[in-house]
Amino acid sequence: MVAKNNAYFSEEDSVGVVNARMEPGTDPRLAQIMEVVVRKLHEAVKEIEPTQDEWMQAILYLTRTGHTSDDWRQEFILLSDVLGVSMLVDAINSRRPNGATENTVLGPFHIADAPELPMGENICLDGKGEPMFVHGRILDTEGNPLEGVKIDVWQANDEGFYDVQQKGIQPDFNLRGVFRTGSDGRYFFKAVKPRYYPIPADGPVGDLLTALGREPYRPAHFHYIIEKSGFDKVTTHIFDPDDQYIDSDAVFGVKESLMAEFNLINDESKAKALGFDVSYYDVEHDFVMARL
Numbered sequence: 678m679v680a681k682n683n684a685y686f687s688e689e690d691s692v693g694v695v696n697a698r699m700e701p702g703t704d705p706r707l708a709q710i711m712e713v714v715v716r717k718l719h720e721a722v723k724e725i726e727p728t729q730d731e732w733m734q735a736i737l738y739l740t741r742t743g744h745t746s747d748d749w750r751q752e753f754i755l756l757s758d759v760l761g762v763s764m765l766v767d768a769i770n771s772r773r774p775n776g777a778t779e780n781t782v783l784g785p786f787h788i789a790d791a792p793e794l795p796m797g798e799n800i801c802l803d804g805k806g807e808p809m810f811v812h813g814r815i816l817d818t819e820g821n822p823l824e825g826v827k828i829d830v831w832q833a834n835d836e837g838f839y840d841v842q843q844k845g846i847q848p849d850f851n852l853r854g855v856f857r858t859g860s861d862g863r864y865f866f867k868a869v870k871p872r873y874y875p876i877p878a879d880g881p882v883g884d885l886l887t888a889l890g891r892e893p894y895r896p897a898h899f900h901y902i903i904e905k906s907g908f909d910k911v912t913t914h915i916f917d918p919d920d921q922y923i924d925s926d927a928v929f930g931v932k933e934s935l936m937a938e939f940n941l942i943n944d945e946s947k948a949k950a951l952g953f954d955v956s957y958y959d960v961e962h963d964f965v966m967a968r969l
């Protein structure tokens with residue numbers, strides 16, 4: 678039933694009454710979005726039939742989510758992350774041909790001005806943690822190496838903290854760097870074995886996870902933003918498949934194609950050749966970029 682825009686509100690025609698109030702000159706995309714949002718929201722309310730008290734709890738929850746956000750912390754993004762909405766929006770906006778590297782969540786710990794480093798450099802500035810050698814190639818979908826690709830990498834340390842979470846404890850720009858591929862498309866750098874960590878769980882999002890019996894943890898990973906003009910920008914991770922939280926990532930970021938083997942190399946001469954002591958972890962992973 679299509680309501681006239683002067684119709685009185687009723688439970689049966691609540692959607693029609695509200696949407697009919699939109700001016701015909703409303704921006705078409707906004708009109709489309711609001712029509713769907715009102716329809717789905719009313720549908721949810723009709724199915725749930727909240728008490729007044731429950732509805733007020735929902736309002737106060739969202740109010741608290743806003744109050745927990747500031748220039749440094751975005752609790753609404755975190756809420757979108759734990760509800761799977763961030764991953765869904767990302768999936769819709771990064772559909773790629775078969776074989777191209779898949780995207781996953783950006784997360785809040787990327788910083789725009791990490792230093793550009795010579796290929797091979799160690800991004801670990803404080804010498805803490807188990808050393809890792811991270812390497813592979815950047816290819817197009819035909820398997821050709823890509824030159825001049827910008828690789829921005831960042832990771833948590835062996836205790837599960839990013840440098841920006843431990844100002845004054847970790848050096849600035851610890852465990853981040855920007856590299857550029859040469860004509861062979863290869864990338865390689867030294868790092869440390871990252872550890873799983875909890876997403877910020879001391880606010881309303883953490884309370885929701887607790888109430889639902891869900892873990893706040895993300896399995897160990899390296900973050901990448903991989904860019905070259907003419908190609909679809911890749912925002913992704915590689916994951917340690919042996920991590921205890923690999924099947925319960927709090928933000929649903931894990932994809933099968935993003936698993937990388939973290940191999941322990943117990944070979945002193947190989948370790949020494951890389952500037953490590955006796956052993957290290959090796960991880961090899963190729964990234965495939967799709968042309969725009």
Ligand code: BEZ
Pocket residue numbers: 755758782783784785786876877895928
């Ligand atoms: C991260 O991997 O850095 C992250 C992603 C989503 C929420 C919190 C952290």
Ligand code: FE
Pocket residue numbers: 784786833895898900
């Ligand atoms: Fe992360």
